[in-house]
Amino acid sequence: MADYIESLQKLSEQFGRLQGVGRKSAMRMAFSVLEMEESAVEEFARALIEAKQLIHECPICGNLTDKEECSVCSDLSRDRGLICVVEDVKAVMSIEKVREFKGVYHVLHGVISPINGITPDKIRFRELIERAGDGSVREVIIATNPTPDGEVTAGYISKYLKPLGVKVTRLAYGVPVGSDLEYADEVTLGRAIEGRRDV
Amino acid sequence: MADYIESLQKLSEQFGRLQGVGRKSAMRMAFSVLEMEESAVEEFARALIEAKQLIHECPICGNLTDKEECSVCSDLSRDRGLICVVEDVKAVMSIEKVREFKGVYHVLHGVISPINGITPDKIRFRELIERAGDGSVREVIIATNPTPDGEVTAGYISKYLKPLGVKVTRLAYGVPVGSDLEYADEVTLGRAIEGRRDV
Numbered sequence: 001m002a003d004y005i006e007s008l009q010k011l012s013e014q015f016g017r018l019q020g021v022g023r024k025s026a027m028r029m030a031f032s033v034l035e036m037e038e039s040a041v042e043e044f045a046r047a048l049i050e051a052k053q054l055i056h057e058c059p060i061c062g063n064l065t066d067k068e069e070c071s072v073c074s075d076l077s078r079d080r081g082l083i084c085v086v087e088d089v090k091a092v093m094s095i096e097k098v099r100e101f102k103g104v105y106h107v108l109h110g111v112i113s114p115i116n117g118i119t120p121d122k123i124r125f126r127e128l129i130e131r132a133g134d135g136s137v138r139e140v141i142i143a144t145n146p147t148p149d150g151e152v153t154a155g156y157i158s159k160y161l162k163p164l165g166v167k168v169t170r171l172a173y174g175v176p177v178g179s180d181l182e183y184a185d186e187v188t189l190g191r192a193i194e195g196r197r198d199v
Numbered sequence: 200m201a202d203y204i205e206s207l208q209k210l211s212e213q214f215g216r217l218q219g220v221g222r223k224s225a226m227r228m229a230f231s232v233l234e235m236e237e238s239a240v241e242e243f244a245r246a247l248i249e250a251k252q253l254i255h256e257c258p259i260c261g262n263l264t265d266k267e268e269c270s271v272c273s274d275l276s277r278d279r280g281l282i283c284v285v286e287d288v289k290a291v292m293s294i295e296k297v298r299e300f301k302g303v304y305h306v307l308h309g310v311i312s313p314i315n316g317i318t319p320d321k322i323r324f325r326e327l328i329e330r331a332g333d334g335s336v337r338e339v340i341i342a343t344n345p346t347p348d349g350e351v352t353a354g355y356i357s358k359y360l361k362p363l364g365v366k367v368t369r370l371a372y373g374v375p376v377g378s379d380l381e382y383a384d385e386v387t388l389g390r391a392i393e394g395r396r397d398v
Contacts, residue, residue, distance in 0.1 A: 006265060007265045014246045014247075017235070019234075044216075044247055047209045051210040071204070
Protein backbone atom coordinates (compact mmCIF):
# COMPACT_ATOMS: atom_id res chain seq x y z
CA MET A 1 0.00 0.00 0.00
CA ALA A 2 2.58 2.50 1.13
CA ASP A 3 4.29 1.85 -2.16
CA TYR A 4 1.38 3.66 -3.71
CA ILE A 5 1.43 6.64 -1.39
CA GLU A 6 4.39 8.28 -3.04
CA SER A 7 5.07 10.96 -0.44
CA LEU A 8 4.90 8.43 2.42
CA GLN A 9 7.24 6.12 0.58
CA LYS A 10 9.68 8.99 -0.04
CA LEU A 11 9.67 9.99 3.60
CA SER A 12 10.19 6.40 4.69
CA GLU A 13 13.16 6.14 2.33
CA GLN A 14 14.67 9.22 3.89
CA PHE A 15 14.48 7.68 7.35
CA GLY A 16 15.88 4.45 5.93
CA ARG A 17 19.03 6.29 4.87
CA LEU A 18 19.96 7.04 8.45
CA GLN A 19 22.52 4.79 10.04
CA GLY A 20 21.03 1.76 11.75
CA VAL A 21 17.45 2.29 10.58
CA GLY A 22 15.82 -0.66 8.81
CA ARG A 23 12.88 -0.67 6.40
CA LYS A 24 10.21 -1.46 8.99
CA SER A 25 11.48 1.11 11.47
CA ALA A 26 11.69 3.71 8.72
CA MET A 27 8.05 3.15 7.82
CA ARG A 28 7.02 3.34 11.47
CA MET A 29 8.84 6.65 11.78
CA ALA A 30 7.13 7.98 8.65
CA PHE A 31 3.77 7.08 10.19
CA SER A 32 4.79 8.86 13.38
CA VAL A 33 5.35 12.00 11.36
CA LEU A 34 1.82 11.83 9.96
CA GLU A 35 0.47 11.76 13.50
CA MET A 36 2.36 14.93 14.45
CA GLU A 37 0.92 18.45 14.24
CA GLU A 38 1.83 20.30 11.06
CA SER A 39 3.73 22.91 13.06
CA ALA A 40 5.76 20.17 14.77
CA VAL A 41 6.69 18.67 11.41
CA GLU A 42 7.82 22.09 10.20
CA GLU A 43 9.93 22.42 13.32
CA PHE A 44 11.45 19.00 12.60
CA ALA A 45 12.30 20.06 9.05
CA ARG A 46 13.84 23.29 10.33
CA ALA A 47 15.92 21.39 12.89
CA LEU A 48 17.32 19.21 10.08
CA ILE A 49 18.35 22.15 7.94
CA GLU A 50 19.69 24.19 10.82
CA ALA A 51 21.78 21.40 12.29
CA LYS A 52 23.34 20.75 8.91
CA GLN A 53 23.97 24.42 8.18
CA LEU A 54 25.23 25.54 11.58
CA ILE A 55 27.30 22.62 12.80
CA HIS A 56 30.93 22.51 11.70
CA GLU A 57 34.26 21.36 13.05
CA CYS A 58 35.96 23.43 15.72
CA PRO A 59 39.06 24.95 14.06
CA ILE A 60 41.16 24.13 17.13
CA CYS A 61 40.26 20.58 18.08
CA GLY A 62 38.00 19.20 15.33
CA ASN A 63 35.07 18.69 17.72
CA LEU A 64 31.64 19.67 16.40
CA THR A 65 30.12 23.03 17.22
CA ASP A 66 27.56 25.52 16.02
CA LYS A 67 29.58 28.40 17.50
CA GLU A 68 32.96 29.72 16.32
CA GLU A 69 34.91 27.41 18.65
CA CYS A 70 33.54 24.32 20.40
CA SER A 71 32.22 24.50 23.95
CA VAL A 72 35.34 22.83 25.35
CA CYS A 73 37.89 25.02 23.55
CA SER A 74 35.98 28.17 24.44
CA ASP A 75 35.76 27.18 28.13
CA LEU A 76 38.58 29.11 29.87
CA SER A 77 38.54 26.77 32.87
CA ARG A 78 39.74 23.79 30.80
CA ASP A 79 43.41 22.82 31.01
CA ARG A 80 45.01 23.51 27.62
CA GLY A 81 48.17 21.66 28.68
CA LEU A 82 46.30 18.34 28.66
CA ILE A 83 44.97 17.03 25.34
CA CYS A 84 42.80 13.96 24.98
CA VAL A 85 43.04 12.45 21.49
CA VAL A 86 39.90 10.68 20.25
CA GLU A 87 38.76 9.11 17.01
CA ASP A 88 35.48 10.89 16.64
CA VAL A 89 33.04 13.31 18.16
CA LYS A 90 30.99 10.55 19.76
CA ALA A 91 34.01 9.72 21.92
CA VAL A 92 34.17 13.37 23.05
CA MET A 93 30.53 13.12 24.08
CA SER A 94 31.15 9.90 25.99
CA ILE A 95 34.11 11.32 27.90
CA GLU A 96 32.38 14.61 28.64
CA LYS A 97 29.52 12.70 30.24
CA VAL A 98 31.89 11.35 32.89
CA ARG A 99 32.74 14.91 34.01
CA GLU A 100 36.18 13.75 35.11
CA PHE A 101 38.37 15.08 32.35
CA LYS A 102 39.34 18.74 32.67
CA GLY A 103 41.63 19.08 29.66
CA VAL A 104 40.81 19.71 26.00
CA TYR A 105 40.36 17.37 23.05
CA HIS A 106 41.80 16.61 19.69
CA VAL A 107 39.46 14.77 17.34
CA LEU A 108 41.33 12.75 14.71
CA HIS A 109 38.23 12.02 12.62
CA GLY A 110 39.43 8.49 11.98
CA VAL A 111 42.28 6.15 12.81
CA ILE A 112 45.29 5.04 10.86
CA SER A 113 44.30 1.87 9.03
CA PRO A 114 46.74 0.71 6.35
CA ILE A 115 44.38 -2.08 5.33
CA ASN A 116 41.67 0.47 4.52
CA GLY A 117 44.12 2.88 2.93
CA ILE A 118 43.82 5.39 5.76
CA THR A 119 47.26 6.89 6.17
CA PRO A 120 48.19 9.52 8.80
CA ASP A 121 47.64 12.35 6.30
CA LYS A 122 43.97 11.35 5.96
CA ILE A 123 43.22 12.06 9.62
CA ARG A 124 43.93 15.16 11.74
CA PHE A 125 47.37 13.85 12.73
CA ARG A 126 49.57 16.71 11.53
CA GLU A 127 47.33 19.18 13.37
CA LEU A 128 47.86 17.18 16.55
CA ILE A 129 51.63 17.19 16.25
CA GLU A 130 51.62 20.93 15.60
CA ARG A 131 49.32 21.58 18.51
CA ALA A 132 51.06 19.30 20.98
CA GLY A 133 54.54 20.43 19.96
CA ASP A 134 54.11 24.15 20.59
CA GLY A 135 55.58 23.89 24.08
CA SER A 136 52.45 24.54 26.10
CA VAL A 137 51.21 20.95 26.19
CA ARG A 138 52.27 18.79 29.15
CA GLU A 139 50.48 15.59 28.38
CA VAL A 140 48.57 13.88 25.60
CA ILE A 141 46.13 11.14 26.59
CA ILE A 142 45.43 8.83 23.66
CA ALA A 143 41.83 7.65 23.85
CA THR A 144 41.44 5.95 20.49
CA ASN A 145 39.21 2.88 20.61
CA PRO A 146 40.82 -0.32 21.98
CA THR A 147 40.85 -1.94 18.54
CA PRO A 148 43.86 -2.96 16.42
CA ASP A 149 43.61 0.24 14.34
CA GLY A 150 43.18 2.30 17.48
CA GLU A 151 46.31 0.71 18.94
CA VAL A 152 48.33 1.31 15.80
CA THR A 153 47.27 4.93 15.81
CA ALA A 154 48.17 5.29 19.47
CA GLY A 155 51.64 3.86 18.84
CA TYR A 156 52.17 6.10 15.85
CA ILE A 157 51.18 9.25 17.73
CA SER A 158 53.34 8.30 20.67
CA LYS A 159 56.37 7.82 18.43
CA TYR A 160 56.02 11.36 17.09
CA LEU A 161 55.18 13.11 20.33
CA LYS A 162 57.72 11.65 22.73
CA PRO A 163 60.74 13.24 21.00
CA LEU A 164 58.97 16.58 21.45
CA GLY A 165 59.16 16.13 25.23
CA VAL A 166 55.44 15.57 25.66
CA LYS A 167 54.22 12.95 28.14
CA VAL A 168 52.05 10.50 26.24
CA THR A 169 49.55 8.29 28.04
CA ARG A 170 46.90 5.81 26.96
CA LEU A 171 43.50 5.10 28.49
CA ALA A 172 43.73 2.15 30.87
CA TYR A 173 42.19 -1.11 29.73
CA GLY A 174 39.15 -0.56 31.82
CA VAL A 175 37.25 -0.37 28.56
CA PRO A 176 36.44 -3.82 27.18
CA VAL A 177 38.73 -4.74 24.28
CA GLY A 178 37.16 -4.79 20.84
CA SER A 179 34.27 -2.53 21.77
CA ASP A 180 33.43 1.05 20.90
CA LEU A 181 33.79 3.99 23.28
CA GLU A 182 30.30 5.11 22.45
CA TYR A 183 28.87 2.14 24.31
CA ALA A 184 31.16 2.18 27.33
CA ASP A 185 29.37 2.84 30.59
CA GLU A 186 30.36 5.90 32.58
CA VAL A 187 31.98 4.08 35.49
CA THR A 188 34.22 2.01 33.22
CA LEU A 189 35.16 5.09 31.29
CA GLY A 190 35.88 6.98 34.52
CA ARG A 191 38.20 4.21 35.73
CA ALA A 192 39.92 4.14 32.40
CA ILE A 193 40.75 7.84 32.62
CA GLU A 194 41.95 7.47 36.22
CA GLY A 195 44.23 4.53 35.38
CA ARG A 196 45.79 5.91 32.17
CA ARG A 197 49.40 4.82 31.66
CA ASP A 198 52.58 5.77 29.77
CA VAL A 199 53.05 4.36 26.29
CA MET B 200 28.91 17.54 24.77
CA ALA B 201 25.94 17.39 22.48
CA ASP B 202 24.07 19.14 25.24
CA TYR B 203 26.18 22.13 24.35
CA ILE B 204 25.70 21.91 20.60
CA GLU B 205 22.22 23.34 20.66
CA SER B 206 21.24 22.59 17.07
CA LEU B 207 22.44 18.97 17.35
CA GLN B 208 20.56 18.53 20.60
CA LYS B 209 17.41 19.97 19.01
CA LEU B 210 17.64 17.64 16.03
CA SER B 211 18.21 14.66 18.28
CA GLU B 212 15.12 15.60 20.31
CA GLN B 213 13.09 15.68 17.11
CA PHE B 214 14.13 12.14 16.24
CA GLY B 215 13.45 11.12 19.82
CA ARG B 216 9.82 12.16 19.43
CA LEU B 217 9.22 9.49 16.82
CA GLN B 218 7.55 6.32 18.00
CA GLY B 219 10.00 3.67 19.16
CA VAL B 220 13.13 5.83 18.97
CA GLY B 221 15.22 6.00 22.16
CA ARG B 222 17.72 8.65 23.22
CA LYS B 223 20.82 6.90 21.92
CA SER B 224 19.25 6.03 18.57
CA ALA B 225 18.00 9.59 18.21
CA MET B 226 21.50 10.95 18.72
CA ARG B 227 22.95 8.43 16.24
CA MET B 228 20.37 9.55 13.66
CA ALA B 229 21.24 13.20 14.27
CA PHE B 230 24.89 12.36 13.62
CA SER B 231 23.89 10.55 10.44
CA VAL B 232 22.29 13.75 9.23
CA LEU B 233 25.51 15.68 9.77
CA GLU B 234 27.30 13.19 7.55
CA MET B 235 24.82 13.68 4.69
CA GLU B 236 25.27 16.17 1.86
CA GLU B 237 23.50 19.48 2.40
CA SER B 238 21.26 18.84 -0.62
CA ALA B 239 20.25 15.45 0.79
CA VAL B 240 19.31 17.04 4.10
CA GLU B 241 17.20 19.60 2.27
CA GLU B 242 15.48 16.78 0.42
CA PHE B 243 14.81 15.06 3.75
CA ALA B 244 13.27 18.24 5.15
CA ARG B 245 11.12 18.62 2.04
CA ALA B 246 9.95 15.00 2.29
CA LEU B 247 8.81 15.64 5.86
CA ILE B 248 6.80 18.72 4.96
CA GLU B 249 5.35 17.21 1.79
CA ALA B 250 4.26 13.96 3.41
CA LYS B 251 2.50 15.88 6.16
CA GLN B 252 0.86 18.33 3.76
CA LEU B 253 -0.18 15.90 1.04
CA ILE B 254 -1.25 12.80 2.91
CA HIS B 255 -4.83 12.72 4.14
CA GLU B 256 -7.57 10.18 4.71
CA CYS B 257 -9.37 8.78 1.68
CA PRO B 258 -12.92 10.21 1.87
CA ILE B 259 -14.37 6.81 0.95
CA CYS B 260 -12.53 4.29 3.10
CA GLY B 261 -10.35 6.24 5.55
CA ASN B 262 -7.11 4.77 4.16
CA LEU B 263 -4.21 7.18 3.69
CA THR B 264 -3.49 8.78 0.34
CA ASP B 265 -1.82 11.77 -1.27
CA LYS B 266 -4.28 11.69 -4.17
CA GLU B 267 -7.98 12.53 -4.08
CA GLU B 268 -8.99 8.92 -3.36
CA CYS B 269 -6.70 6.14 -2.12
CA SER B 270 -5.05 3.72 -4.52
CA VAL B 271 -7.50 0.94 -3.63
CA CYS B 272 -10.68 2.99 -3.99
CA SER B 273 -9.51 4.50 -7.27
CA ASP B 274 -8.61 1.06 -8.70
CA LEU B 275 -11.57 0.08 -10.92
CA SER B 276 -10.65 -3.60 -10.84
CA ARG B 277 -11.33 -3.88 -7.10
CA ASP B 278 -14.62 -5.46 -5.99
CA ARG B 279 -16.72 -2.74 -4.31
CA GLY B 280 -19.20 -5.36 -3.08
CA LEU B 281 -16.64 -6.76 -0.66
CA ILE B 282 -15.41 -4.59 2.20
CA CYS B 283 -12.64 -5.53 4.62
CA VAL B 284 -12.90 -3.64 7.91
CA VAL B 285 -9.59 -2.91 9.67
CA GLU B 286 -8.50 -0.93 12.69
CA ASP B 287 -5.76 1.13 11.08
CA VAL B 288 -3.82 1.86 7.93
CA LYS B 289 -1.00 -0.50 8.92
CA ALA B 290 -3.49 -3.38 8.70
CA VAL B 291 -4.36 -2.29 5.15
CA MET B 292 -0.68 -2.43 4.29
CA SER B 293 -0.32 -5.91 5.80
CA ILE B 294 -3.29 -7.31 3.89
CA GLU B 295 -2.28 -5.64 0.62
CA LYS B 296 1.11 -7.33 0.88
CA VAL B 297 -0.58 -10.74 0.64
CA ARG B 298 -2.06 -9.77 -2.78
CA GLU B 299 -4.99 -12.10 -2.17
CA PHE B 300 -7.76 -9.69 -1.27
CA LYS B 301 -9.54 -8.11 -4.24
CA GLY B 302 -12.17 -6.08 -2.42
CA VAL B 303 -11.96 -2.62 -0.84
CA TYR B 304 -11.27 -1.47 2.71
CA HIS B 305 -12.87 0.45 5.50
CA VAL B 306 -10.46 1.83 8.08
CA LEU B 307 -12.08 2.39 11.47
CA HIS B 308 -9.13 4.37 12.91
CA GLY B 309 -9.54 2.64 16.24
CA VAL B 310 -11.66 0.03 18.00
CA ILE B 311 -14.53 0.32 20.41
CA SER B 312 -13.07 0.24 23.90
CA PRO B 313 -15.46 1.24 26.68
CA ILE B 314 -12.68 1.03 29.26
CA ASN B 315 -10.73 3.70 27.34
CA GLY B 316 -13.81 5.76 26.64
CA ILE B 317 -13.79 4.93 22.93
CA THR B 318 -17.42 4.67 21.92
CA PRO B 319 -18.64 3.81 18.38
CA ASP B 320 -19.04 7.50 17.53
CA LYS B 321 -15.29 8.05 18.06
CA ILE B 322 -14.32 5.67 15.24
CA ARG B 323 -15.48 5.52 11.63
CA PHE B 324 -18.41 3.24 12.53
CA ARG B 325 -21.34 5.29 11.22
CA GLU B 326 -19.54 5.69 7.87
CA LEU B 327 -19.23 1.90 7.66
CA ILE B 328 -22.93 1.31 8.29
CA GLU B 329 -23.87 3.92 5.67
CA ARG B 330 -21.47 2.45 3.16
CA ALA B 331 -22.36 -1.18 3.72
CA GLY B 332 -26.08 -0.52 3.86
CA ASP B 333 -26.45 1.14 0.46
CA GLY B 334 -27.45 -2.15 -1.20
CA SER B 335 -24.32 -2.68 -3.30
CA VAL B 336 -22.28 -4.46 -0.65
CA ARG B 337 -22.46 -8.28 -0.53
CA GLU B 338 -20.05 -9.07 2.25
CA VAL B 339 -18.13 -7.38 5.03
CA ILE B 340 -15.03 -9.15 6.35
CA ILE B 341 -14.16 -7.94 9.83
CA ALA B 342 -10.40 -7.95 10.23
CA THR B 343 -10.00 -6.12 13.52
CA ASN B 344 -7.17 -7.47 15.67
CA PRO B 345 -7.88 -10.65 17.68
CA THR B 346 -7.86 -8.73 20.96
CA PRO B 347 -10.74 -8.26 23.43
CA ASP B 348 -11.45 -4.76 22.02
CA GLY B 349 -11.19 -6.07 18.47
CA GLU B 350 -13.72 -8.79 19.31
CA VAL B 351 -16.14 -6.36 20.90
CA THR B 352 -15.92 -4.15 17.84
CA ALA B 353 -16.47 -7.09 15.50
CA GLY B 354 -19.55 -8.16 17.43
CA TYR B 355 -20.95 -4.63 17.45
CA ILE B 356 -20.47 -4.17 13.70
CA SER B 357 -22.01 -7.56 12.99
CA LYS B 358 -25.08 -6.71 15.09
CA TYR B 359 -25.72 -3.61 12.98
CA LEU B 360 -24.94 -5.05 9.57
CA LYS B 361 -26.79 -8.35 9.65
CA PRO B 362 -30.27 -6.76 9.77
CA LEU B 363 -29.29 -4.88 6.61
CA GLY B 364 -28.94 -8.20 4.77
CA VAL B 365 -25.17 -8.00 4.49
CA LYS B 366 -23.10 -11.16 4.96
CA VAL B 367 -20.63 -10.53 7.79
CA THR B 368 -17.51 -12.67 8.19
CA ARG B 369 -14.48 -12.62 10.48
CA LEU B 370 -10.87 -13.56 9.69
CA ALA B 371 -10.20 -17.18 10.62
CA TYR B 372 -8.43 -17.88 13.88
CA GLY B 373 -5.89 -20.62 14.13
CA VAL B 374 -2.29 -21.56 14.57
CA PRO B 375 0.06 -19.45 12.46
CA VAL B 376 1.49 -21.23 9.43
CA GLY B 377 5.01 -22.45 10.01
CA SER B 378 4.74 -22.30 13.79
CA ASP B 379 4.96 -25.11 16.31
CA LEU B 380 1.85 -26.33 18.16
CA GLU B 381 3.94 -26.53 21.30
CA TYR B 382 4.14 -22.76 21.43
CA ALA B 383 0.55 -21.94 20.51
CA ASP B 384 -1.38 -20.46 23.41
CA GLU B 385 -4.45 -22.30 24.66
CA VAL B 386 -7.01 -19.82 23.42
CA THR B 387 -5.58 -19.84 19.90
CA LEU B 388 -5.41 -23.62 19.90
CA GLY B 389 -8.97 -23.85 21.17
CA ARG B 390 -10.16 -21.61 18.34
CA ALA B 391 -8.16 -23.62 15.84
CA ILE B 392 -9.87 -26.83 16.90
CA GLU B 393 -13.27 -25.16 16.89
CA GLY B 394 -12.68 -23.84 13.37
CA ARG B 395 -11.31 -27.10 11.96
CA ARG B 396 -12.14 -27.87 8.33
CA ASP B 397 -12.44 -31.01 6.17
CA VAL B 398 -9.37 -31.99 4.21
